[in-house]
Amino acid sequence: MELWVVITIASAFLQNMRSVFQKHLKGQMGTTAATFVRFGFGVPFAILYLAILHLGLGHPLPVPNGAFFAWGVIGGLAQIGATFLLVHLFSFRNFAVGTAYSRTEPMQAALIAYLFLGERLNANDLVALCLSMAGVMLISVARTDISPRSLLESTFSRTARIGLLSGLLFGLSAVAYSSASGSLAAGLPARDAAMQAGFTLVYVILLQTAVMLGWLAWREPGEIRRIRSAWRVSLATGFVGATASFGWFTAMTLQQAALVRSLAQIEMVFTFASTALVFKERVNRLEVVGCALIVSGILLLFLL
Template sequence: MLWIPFTLFAAFMQAWRNAFQKQLSQDLGATSVTLARFILAGPIAALYLWGLYYWQPSQPLPHFTDSHTSYVFTAYIVGAALCQIAATALMVRLFQLRNYAVGVGLAKSEAIWAAILGVAFFGTLLSPLGWMGVVIGSLAVGLLSGMRQVTGQVSPKTLLLGVASGLSFALTSLWVREASLLLELDFPFSAAWVLLLVISLQTLLLVSWLGIRDPASLTGLIKRPALTALVSLTSCLGSIGWFSAMSLESVALVKTLGQVEVLFTLLISTYYFKVTLARQDKWGLALIVIAALCVMWA
């Protein structure tokens, strides 16, 4: 049951990361804000992995018995890195098109995508109670993000970006889990290695891209060191929680419980951005609790 506290911690950190990214997106482009998520996360992930080996120095390093497994593992790492970059950039773009909570709500279609793709292509087995939790959680996210009031106002472009972001996040999570399982290391070493490799590749790709195409964006991040550091710190801490939880439990259940992030987002919107909550929020909160209970019992 360790996946439960790891998931709750990850959701809390991710809610703050999204809040800081929203602030940063007011002045910088989507690619720059996406880089802020990873630029300092690599050293933090490396320090976390070093701490694990300092705690248990007898743990082995990753190794593969055949080349095919190493190729598959590499494909998962590259795929997860690229999909997470795309998902984050799409969500930042959502922040610029719609209000904060709706942007997060659209991107949180991740849970239902993870369930569908996991069962169809990754051998995930979900009980009826697990499916119930996934569906109820998706409905709760719609209520909490205010989708009912803005359904007629949301453009097809916004809906497309939201679905694409959720699908990209789901693929990222599924490939991260598969990569962690291939390493066959004790918990939480496999998740920590995958985290370090994914973040390092993402940082390398984004720094290279911006260095060639838009050097001014790198300067923009340097001019906002405090906010950039907060985005990176909360992002890495959240990823430690997500990667650890997904190495223990199926992605669909982890991401359904992780929808409590929307609750944290609403609280941040209320007390940090001074946004007034709508009346239906109490129903959304009740559904989040029901969904969380379903996936924990599943």
């Protein structure tokens, strides 16, 4: 099994843990604060990771260029928006469905990469992505009477629009991070996916923390007190979030963003387990079928 595949599956598991913690925090603080926690409390872990690479293992630091800074800003701001919308979505639908809407990300990431970066996907890749997307859409109507009308209404409902926009922004951030990390290769003596990923993560997470902390201090100062009172869960959220990001950035340095994010659909398996075991929310038969379609798409992607 290729290294990027192992890294992506581990990152999907950690990302699901992060979402579990954020849903828990949503009951103690506002959406903006719960979004900030994912970035702000991940800063020390990101810096520690980069320090170990550079000072402990002797990896040279890359020399960033203009493309790196530009793609980092685009990816960082897009991820803030995507995470905010995902946390907000938890207020409307259960954990599994809320996460499922944002899983449209691989298709949207592939479209963005195709339109702006010239990346190409073969016919098997497209079939696999469409199969996974069909699973996501089935999940979205699993609690309604399935008909052309219900499918249309679910696709254009308020919750669907929020979820689809979240997926679009996650897709944009994935492509931007892949481009930012890849641009650092020219500043290194040899290809170093770990350093490229770690350096990109530190830059982006510092940017995100500064932007969100400034917003909270300006518009929602009371939320800062709530964040401090929930520091234990916040710290755990920051740790798993930063660790997942290490994985995403490394995987997207090794492989196309669209393929990494399509394999990341396996997160839905972890999501359903969390829905049933952690939040005690009911999962019906159609939601299980939708999850199976998503996993089938992933298997098709790698077996053909």
